[in-house]
Every structure is written in structure tokens, then in C-alpha cells.
Amino acid sequence: GQQVMQIPQYQHVQEGEDFTTYCNSSTTLSNIQWYKQRPGGHPVFLIQLVKSGEVKKQKRLTFQFGEAKKNSSLHITATQTTDVGTYFCAGQGSSNTGKLIFGQGTTLQVKP
Amino acid sequence: DTEVTQTPKHLVMGMTNKKSLKCEQHMGHRAMYWYKQKAKKPPELMFVYSYEKLSINESVPSRFSPECPNSSLLNLHLHALQPEDSALYLCASSQVMSRDFLQYEQYFGPGTRLTVT
Numbered sequence: 622g623q624q625v626m627q628i629p630q631y632q633h634v635q636e637g638e639d640f641t642t643y644c645n646s647s648t649t650l651s652n653i654q655w656y657k658q659r660p661g662g663h664p665v666f667l668i669q670l671v672k673s674g675e676v677k678k679q680k681r682l683t684f685q686f687g688e689a690k691k692n693s694s695l696h697i698t699a700t701q702t703t704d705v706g707t708y709f710c711a712g713q714g715s716s717n718t719g720k721l722i723f724g725q726g727t728t729l730q731v732k733p
Numbered sequence: 734d735t736e737v738t739q740t741p742k743h744l745v746m747g748m749t750n751k752k753s754l755k756c757e758q759h760m761g762h763r764a765m766y767w768y769k770q771k772a773k774k775p776p777e778l779m780f781v782y783s784y785e786k787l788s789i790n791e792s793v794p795s796r797f798s799p800e801c802p803n804s805s806l807l808n809l810h811l812h813a814l815q816p817e818d819s820a821l822y823l824c825a826s827s828q829v830m831s832r833d834f835l836q837y838e839q840y841f842g843p844g845t846r847l848t849v850t
Contacts, residue, residue, distance in 0.1 A: 654838060663823060664776060666838040709775055713836040719764065719829075720789065721836060723775035 623648050623714045627724030635732050640697040642727035644710035651713045653686055653693045654721065659706040667695075667708075700731045737842035739824050745848045748814060754845045756807040756824030764830070765807040766839065767799055768823040776823055776841075782807060783829055814849045821846050 627644045634640050644653065652671045656664040668677055670686035670693060677684045683696045693712075697704055707728045711721040737758045746752050756765065764783050768776035781789035782801040796818075798810040807824055825839040 652835060654836075656841075663841040663843050664839075666840065669838055671835065718789065719781060719783070719834075719836055720778060721839070723777075726773075726775050728773075 623722055625712045625722045625724040627710055631728050633730045634700050637699050640700050640729055642695050642708050644693045644724045646691045646712050649690050654711045655695055656709045657706050702731050702733050705731050737826055737840050739842035739845050743846050747850055751812045754809040754822055756842055757805055758826040762826035762828055764827045766825040767809050770821045770823055816849050819847055819849045
């Protein structure tokens with residue numbers, strides 16, 4: 622079945638360093654969404670990417686969707702302790718089922 | 734109001750008990766979801782309701798029984814659960830897929846942390 626692989630699984634950074642997490646799908650995605658889950662919390666929607674090659678920015682966060690719509694990345698510039706949490710990508714395949722296929726998540730720890 | 738509420742926050746039940754989880758949203762969303770999440774894992778889709786009708790059942794065991802009484806409420810009835818069913822159960826809602834089958838963002842509730850003893 623359709624899978625979305627996400628790496629790395631964990632990342633520890635010093636506050637102020639940059640961070641990137643990557644998602645790769647085995648098949649073309651119609652769109653990809655990113656969610657953040659704080660420790661003890663629930664997933665919170667960050668952004669959706671739909672177009673091939675799309676790049677979107679939210680303050681220090683930059684999201685990219687690959688040209689082939691099979692990969693995506695989230696880059697955080699100058700991390701802060703408030704960025705701590707697990708970042709999930711979630712892709713919608715082309716089967717039009719309305720299902721999101723979640724990546725395994727990348728857990729970010731930031732040392733102050 | 735962009736909030737999805739879930740009750741209870743915590744639930745401990747024995748393997749012979751019957752209990753229900755409740756979810757409510759007032760955003761006018763007509764798609765609602767149940768997910769199961771184990772520690773350090775992504776949410777795992779269980780059920781999807783669209784316009785109050787069950788549209789997706791991800792081969793979930795019959796000891797989990799979903800119900801959507803109206804467009805704002807979603808229940809998950811639990812019966813004869815196993816210890817391995819202990820997890821965080823998340824409810825989510827969204828607008829129904831667009832005409833070009835674009836899945837909208839999902840709003841998650843805080844979850845019910847279930848422990849089966």
C-alpha cells in the first residue's frame with residue numbers, strides 16, 4: 622500500500638540551530654499537509670501544499686513540495702524552545718478516498 | 734469556534750466493561766474521524782464519517798463501534814477491549830473533500846487516553 626516515509630525520527634539541536642525534516646512517498650501525492658504535536662498534546666495543522674514545486678513560509682518555517690509531488694520538507698530556521706514537538710507530514714494519495722497517510726514523525730528536541 | 738472537544742480525558746476500563754468516547758465540534762464540518770495513537774507513533778486512522786454516514790472503516794475490530802448521531806457529534810463505543818487497545822484516541826473533523834477530491838485540513842481534539850486493564 623501507499624507509504625509516506627519521514628526522516629529523521631529524532632533530532633536534537635541547540636537553540637538557534639536550523640532543523641529540517643523530510644518526507645518521501647512511494648507514489649504521487651495530490652497534496653501534503655504538515656502537523657505539529659507538542660508533548661502531551663494533539664496534532665495541530667500547520668500548512669497544506671498542493672502544487673508541484675510549491676514553497677510556503679510561516680515566519681521561521683519553510684515548507685516545500687517536490688516537483689514530482691512525491692516528497693516534501695519542513696525547515697525551521699533558528700530553532701527556539703517553543704519549536705519542541707513531533708512534526709508529522711500527512712499525504713493524500715491519488716485514490717480520492719479522503720484518507721491522509723501519516724509519516725512516522727520527527728521529534729525535535731531543542732536545548733536552550 | 735475552531736475547537737473539537739472530547740470526553741472523557743482519561744478512561745480506565747476492564748476487559749469486560751462497556752464504555753463510550755464522545756467527540757463534538759461546532760465548526761459545521763461534515764467529515765469526522767477517529768484515530769488511534771500509540772506512544773511515539775503517528776495517528777492511525779480507524780473510521781471516517783462523511784455527512785453522518787460511515788465512509789471508511791480501516792478493518793477495525795468489532796469491539797470498536799462508531800456512531801454519528803448528528804453532524805456535530807461522534808461517538809466511539811467500546812466493548813470487550815484488550816490491553817493492547819490502550820492508547821490515545823483522537824477525534825478530528827474537517828470539511829468534506831472538495832469536488833476535485835482535495836482533502837482539507839483536519840482539526841483534532843485533545844484525545845481520550847484509554848487504559849484497558
